[in-house]
Amino acid sequence: MLDPKEVAAREAVKAVKDGMTIGIGTGSTAAFAIRAIGERVKLEGLHVRAVATSSRSREMAAEWGIPLIDLCEVEALDLTIDGADQVGPNLSLIKGGGGALLREKIVAQASRELIIICDETKRQMPFGQHPLPVAVVPFGHTLTRRRLERFCQKVLLRPKAPDSPEPYLTDDGLYIYDMHMETIADPPQLEQRLKQIVGVVEVGLFNGLASRVLFGFHDGHVEELLPEHSARL
């Protein structure tokens, strides 16, 4: 039996072509993609330059011999491959389970194409079932939390580790609040409204950014979801 995350990752990595400048995501599914790209660099002599969305992914890419650059060195990226926590209507995504949502969104917006890779568990409905991560400035964060609580009652500061009294800190020194919304009826509107809160730096809702989503399955097949329809590859 194959790992569905790896199946999706290997399919996505086929879209990486020689000479491309690519974005690499964060998380356990993106890790399979980093590995698959690294193998192509080593075995096929594939030439790519990559921007990593987190320090973890950067370290992993370096270990696999993938040449890394700073995002400021380029105008745009050809392609980014990243995971997601939940996939919703019209390819709206919840991202940030790994805490990298800010860099992931900057990289996604800079990319001509964003391929999302995941297993089927990520398309369970209703959209909003997965907690929505929000990156917040530490200064005055409890006041920011109260504003977030106007949208849902359960808003939890992410701890550094499950029982740690210390908050989790992102690569950019931000806190993460996880909003337990249960359902999100209008993702673009919610993103816009949450971003109006001054202490909020970024929201883990990715609307209109994904070009396609690839779902991997144990038997090795992949289903592709495009904005409006899906197909078996």
Ligand SMILES: O=C(CO)[C@H](O)[C@H](O)COP(=O)(O)O
């Ligand atoms: O957004 C992310 C990290 O910030 C990840 O892409 C998301 O959490 C999915 O992770 P995984 O592939 O481990 O399920």
